Amino acid sequence: MFNRKYVPIFVTVGLFALMFAAGSFRYTGFFSLQVILNLLIDNAYLLIAAVGMTLVIVSGGIDLSVGSVIALTTMVSASLVQQHGWPPAVVIPLVLAMGAVFGSGMGAIIHYFKIQPFIVTLAGMFLARGLCYVIDINTITIDNAFYTKAAQTRIHLPGGNTVSVSVVIALIVVAIGIYIAHYTRFGRNAYALGGSEQSALLMGLPVGKTKISVYLLSGLCSSLAGVVFTFYMLSGYGMHAIGTELDTIAAVVIGGTLLTGGVGYVVGTFFGVMIQGVIQTIISFEGTLSSWWTKIAIGLLLFLFIVLQRLLSSGKAAWKG
Amino acid sequence: MNRILKHHLFWPIAVLAALLLFNFLYSSDFFRIGMRGGRLFGSLIDILNFGAPLILVAIGMTLVIAAKGIDLSVGSVVAISGAMACLTISKGTGGDSLALVLTAAGAALGLSLLLGLWNGFLVAGAGIQPIIATLILMVAGRGIAQLITDGQIITVNSPKYQYIGSGALAGLPFSIFIVLALFLLASLLTRKTALGLFIESVGVSPRASRLAGIRSGWVIAAVYVFCGFCAGIAGLILSSNVASADGNNAGQWYELDAILAVVIGGTSLNGGRFYLTGTVIGALIIQTLTTTIYMTGVPPTITLVVKAFVVLAVCLIQSETFRQALVQRWKTRRYPAEREVARHV
Numbered sequence: 118m119f120n121r122k123y124v125p126i127f128v129t130v131g132l133f134a135l136m137f138a139a140g141s142f143r144y145t146g147f148f149s150l151q152v153i154l155n156l157l158i159d160n161a162y163l164l165i166a167a168v169g170m171t172l173v174i175v176s177g178g179i180d181l182s183v184g185s186v187i188a189l190t191t192m193v194s195a196s197l198v199q200q201h202g203w204p205p206a207v208v209i210p211l212v213l214a215m216g217a218v219f220g221s222g223m224g225a226i227i228h229y230f231k232i233q234p235f236i237v238t239l240a241g242m243f244l245a246r247g248l249c250y251v252i253d254i255n256t257i258t259i260d261n262a263f264y265t266k267a268a269q270t271r272i273h274l275p276g277g278n279t280v281s282v283s284v285v286i287a288l289i290v291v292a293i294g295i296y297i298a299h300y301t302r303f304g305r306n307a308y309a310l311g312g313s314e315q316s317a318l319l320m321g322l323p324v325g326k327t328k329i330s331v332y333l334l335s336g337l338c339s340s341l342a343g344v345v346f347t348f349y350m351l352s353g354y355g356m357h358a359i360g361t362e363l364d365t366i367a368a369v370v371i372g373g374t375l376l377t378g379g380v381g382y383v384v385g386t387f388f389g390v391m392i393q394g395v396i397q398t399i400i401s402f403e404g405t406l407s408s409w410w411t412k413i414a415i416g417l418l419l420f421l422f423i424v425l426q427r428l429l430s431s432g433k434a435a436w437k438g
Numbered sequence: 439m440n441r442i443l444k445h446h447l448f449w450p451i452a453v454l455a456a457l458l459l460f461n462f463l464y465s466s467d468f469f470r471i472g473m474r475g476g477r478l479f480g481s482l483i484d485i486l487n488f489g490a491p492l493i494l495v496a497i498g499m500t501l502v503i504a505a506k507g508i509d510l511s512v513g514s515v516v517a518i519s520g521a522m523a524c525l526t527i528s529k530g531t532g533g534d535s536l537a538l539v540l541t542a543a544g545a546a547l548g549l550s551l552l553l554g555l556w557n558g559f560l561v562a563g564a565g566i567q568p569i570i571a572t573l574i575l576m577v578a579g580r581g582i583a584q585l586i587t588d589g590q591i592i593t594v595n596s597p598k599y600q601y602i603g604s605g606a607l608a609g610l611p612f613s614i615f616i617v618l619a620l621f622l623l624a625s626l627l628t629r630k631t632a633l634g635l636f637i638e639s640v641g642v643s644p645r646a647s648r649l650a651g652i653r654s655g656w657v658i659a660a661v662y663v664f665c666g667f668c669a670g671i672a673g674l675i676l677s678s679n680v681a682s683a684d685g686n687n688a689g690q691w692y693e694l695d696a697i698l699a700v701v702i703g704g705t706s707l708n709g710g711r712f713y714l715t716g717t718v719i720g721a722l723i724i725q726t727l728t729t730t731i732y733m734t735g736v737p738p739t740i741t742l743v744v745k746a747f748v749v750l751a752v753c754l755i756q757s758e759t760f761r762q763a764l765v766q767r768w769k770t771r772r773y774p775a776e777r778e779v780a781r782h783v
Contacts, residue, residue, distance in 0.1 A: 119496075123459070179569070230760045232753045233707055239694060240749040246743030254737070363577055376570045398642065409584035409685075416578020423566055 122380065124429055125373030130248035132418075134388075136395045140337045151278050156394035161283035162187065162346040163364055164390045168294035169338025170365045171346045171386045175298070177378030178234035181308040182223065183339045184361035185245035186216055188354070190343025192249040195256050195257035195353025198264065205263040213340050219245065220336015225331035242362070249355035256354040259347065264398070268348045284347040290341065294383040297334075307331055311378025367392055367415050392418065444611050446704045449755070450719040453702070457726045464734060465700050477606035481729060490613035490673035490727030491516070495692055495720055496670030496699035497624050500717045501661040506641040506709025507561060507568035509662060512669040512696055514579025515553050516689025519673025521586040522546040524683035527594045539598045541777065547670045553579070554666020558659030583685035593682040603679030620668065625714055634712075637661060641709030693752045698745070699724055 141148035159162070166183045173180045190212045197203040197211070223241045227234050258264075271279035298304040306327040309317040318324050346358060366376075372389030375380025396414050400406045461468040461481070471480035495512050502509045526542035553575060560571035594600075605612040628634030636657050639647045644654040672692070677683045701707060702723055703716025727748070731741050756758045 216535060226750070232756060236701070236707065236749065236753050239697075240746045242755070243694075243742045243749065244744075244746035247740060247744075250737070251740060251743060316558075363573070366573065367577060370570070376567060407584070407589055409581040409589060412581030413578050413585065416574050416581065419574045419577060423570055424564065426568060427564060 126382055126388075128372050128422075128425065129371060129385050129392065133388050133392050133395065134270045136392065136399065140399050140402065142393065144399075147398075147402060150274075150276065150278070152398065153391075154274075154278055154280050154284070156391055157284045157287065157397065158281050160390050160394045160399075161281070161287040161341040162358075163361065163368065163393070164287040164387065165290045166339050166342040166361060167365045167368045167386045167390050168290050169335035169342075170382055171294065171369050171372070171381055171383050172298060172304075172307055172331050173234075173335045174366075174369050174376060175311050175378060175381045176307040177314065178227065178328070178331065179238065179366070179376075180220075180223075180332065180335045180339075180396070181235065181362045182219070182245055183335070183342075183365050184243035184358045186219060186247050186336060186339035187343040187346050187358040187361055188356070189245040190216060190340045191347045191350065191353040191357050192252050192257070192355060194237050194344065194347050195259050196252050198261045199257050199259055201355075204309060205261060208345055212344060213337060216336040216338075216343070217333050217342020218336070220339070221329050221333035223336070224332030227332065228328045244311045246355065252355075253353075254355065256352050258352045260351075264348060264351060266286040268303055268351055281348075283348055283414065286341070286345055290338065291383060291387055294386075298383050302328065303330060308379055311380075313379075327355060332344060339392045363369055363413075364393065371415075371418050373422070373426075375426055376423075447716055447719065448711055450703055450716050452725065453728065454719055454723050457723065457730060458689050461726070461730055461733065463731075468733070473609070477611075478609045478730045481671045481733070483611065485722065485725050485729050487611040488612070488615050488729075489721055490617045491676045491689075492692065492695055492699065492725060493617050493721040494620060494668045494675070495665075495674040495696040496703075496717045496721045497621060497714060498569055498665030498710050498716055499693075500705055501624070501628070501637060502568075502702050503705055503707060504637050504641045504709060504712035505548070505658050505696070506644070507658065507661065507662045508572065508697065508707075509557060509665045510569065510572040510693045511553070511557060511575035512581055512665065513689040513692040514576050514583060515550050515666055515669035516673040516676060517581055517583035517683075517687075518553065518586065518668040519546040519550045520677030520683040520688050521592065522549050523599070523665065523674055524592040524594050524677055525586055527596050527599055527640060528592055539596060542599065543602070543674055547667065550666045550670025550673070551663055552666075554663040554669075555659065558662035558667065561662060561694045562655040562658040580686065583688070585685075587683055587685040589685070591682050595681070599678050600681050601678070603675045603677070616671060618673065619676055621714065621718060624664075627648075628712075628714070633657075638710050638712065641711070657740040658733075679711055695724055696721075698749055698752075702748075 137153075144359065146152075166187065170180055170183060193212050193215065194208050197208045198205060200305050223237050226232060227237050245340050270282050272282070272285065273279050298307070306317070308323050309320070309322055310324060310331075314324060317327075343358075348352065350357065368387050368389035369381070370376060370389070371392055372382065372385030372387070374385060393415060397411055400408065400410055400414075454588035458468075469480050471478050471482060473479075495516065499509060499512065517573060523542040523546040526545050527538060530538045530541070557575060559574050560566045560574070561568050564571075601612060602616075603613055607615055628637065636647070636652050640654050640657045644658070647657075648654040653680070669689075669692075673689065676688060700717050702720035703713055703718070705712045705716060724745075727744065728741060731744065
């Protein structure tokens with residue numbers, strides 16, 4: 118039962134429980150189901166993007182375009198719905214398809230021309246962010262009935278707690294992510310690819326198809342995150358979600374996924390996002406601490422987890438390069 | 439002719455020349471350099487002056503990339519260094535004394551060296567992948583910079599400090615001389631001593647270099663310290679140019695611009711070979727591009743789109759597979775081994 122490979126996940130879950138317990142003892146009103154649900158409500162978009170990122174990182178790549186694709190999605194949705202009067206039923210599938218095409222395009226360049234994912238997705242990040250400004254440099258506020266309804270609808274749970282529609286979407290995405298990663302052939306291929314691309318190729322696995330699909334999924338997740346972010350902000354703006362790619366990478370790493378690829382769990386990512394949320398909540402409850410402590414705390418956690426992984430992954434040889 | 443085409447600086451210089459030519463055709467004022475108040479001014483001088491921090495960061499980044507690393511934290515270090523210097527000056531007494539400015543610069547550079555050492559320790563000592571190791575400081579560094587400035591924008595009123603970024607020496611911006619000095623230092627150290635060879639060798643294979651008797655760990659740590667130092671100086675120039683420090687926005691996206699400059703300059707991200715002159719030209723290309731976009735009245739927001747295509751084009755040209763696909767179009771026989779030989783002749 119107690120397998121070495123589960124250690125990072127246990128640490129992540131334990132840390133989340135510890136932080137939540139510490140917050141509950143320190144602040145009144147912290148210990149409630151609604152606080153946890155609020156974590157989900159505020160971080161639904163991050164959770165969706167992080168699921169896609171987990172698959173990319175597991176396959177040994179990285180996707181820096183996440184934040185920009187979210188911004189581009191909000192911008193395109195807002196522009197089409199608000200300025201051109203398109204119905205949301207057309208716009209949402211369209212932006213999702215756009216994200217998928219964008220992601221698979223980057224994946225194809227990475228695979229066929231053998232350029233580092235870091236650089237290709239960096240170009241993708243510039244491109245998507247730039248396209249936002251081409252559409253409009255100002256904020257476009259959305260007052261479409263469907264979007265406001267999606268933003269304000271609260272689903273009531275027993276006990277008087279509520280969640281938003283976005284949370285339901287995010288949880289479904291997490292469930293699908295877990296299914297894809299651990300119960301499908303494609304998921305196993307992605308793990309194999311992350312473990313060693315050469316071995317995967319020699320084993321006859323469809324390396325190219327897997328690689329492109331992984332980036333396609335990440336693009337799709339990012340644009341879905343963008344749709345959810347549009348519900349959350351009710352506007353489109355080129356400066357939305359700046360730095361989200363870092364938050365998602367941090368969540369994935371804190372969740373126990375190895376950045377070298379091949380090892381990781383979608384469940385871990387879920388808790389990685391929740392830990393970031395708890396840090397923000399604690400800092401806002403504390404009141405005297407400023408927002409930049411979030412960044413320092415996340416940096417510190419990143420460091421802890423990377424060192425932990427380093428120690429676990431290569432036992433004795435870890436400290437002598 | 440063929441040798442000129444094959445030279446590693448050919449494409450960067452050609453791109454820069456094309457950009458300058460475009461500017462010349464667009465507006466003949468572009469090359470005019472005037473004299474006002476004992477200093478030269480003009481678009482070309484502006485490019486050098488505003489490009490100075492980027493060139494510095496890119497020089498540091500070149501050596502890191504040559505050693506098969508990458509440093510994502512430079513933007514944060516730029517912000518931290520500027521914040522530290524401005525804080526020291528605003529807290530210090532004596533207003534505009536030379537001692538205070540030197541203390542401030544010393545404190546900022548000391549801190550940058552320390553941050554570089556931290557990166558170096560993580561990569562060389564703990565053996566963590568460079569992207570991840572420097573990601574830590576990239577995320578936390580912004581927080582640290584804001585911690586130093588207390589979330590405010592610190593403004594300083596110290597002509598001596600402002601001299602670093604906007605002063606003039608012999609008619610030219612002082613920052614150009616700083617860049618020149620550092621570029622010469624880096625070139626001499628890497629091309630006139632064995633250090634450059636060590637870095638390239640470590641970039642190809644750290645393990646083989648160690649077996650050959652090179653202290654790989656120390657070489658790797660040294661390039662990160664140097665990169666931190668360069669970013670620190672860039673932070674000083676940037677903050678002194680605007681006489682203020684902004685923990686949140688100073689040096690934003692510098693890591694990406696610097697990496698781009700290095701790649702445009704012909705240094706491969708795979709490590710093992712580097713061109714400092716190419717990097718400087720790469721940084722100048724980026725700065726000229728930005729200036730051009732501002733000048734031609736294209737909305738500056740499109741800069742990012744243009745940049746995206748430049749990055750992609752440069753990477754495609756560098757990609758072995760892409761070139762092979764192209765070359766096969768017009769030459770049937772062209773084996774990698776032959777090309778490798780041709781490149782070294």
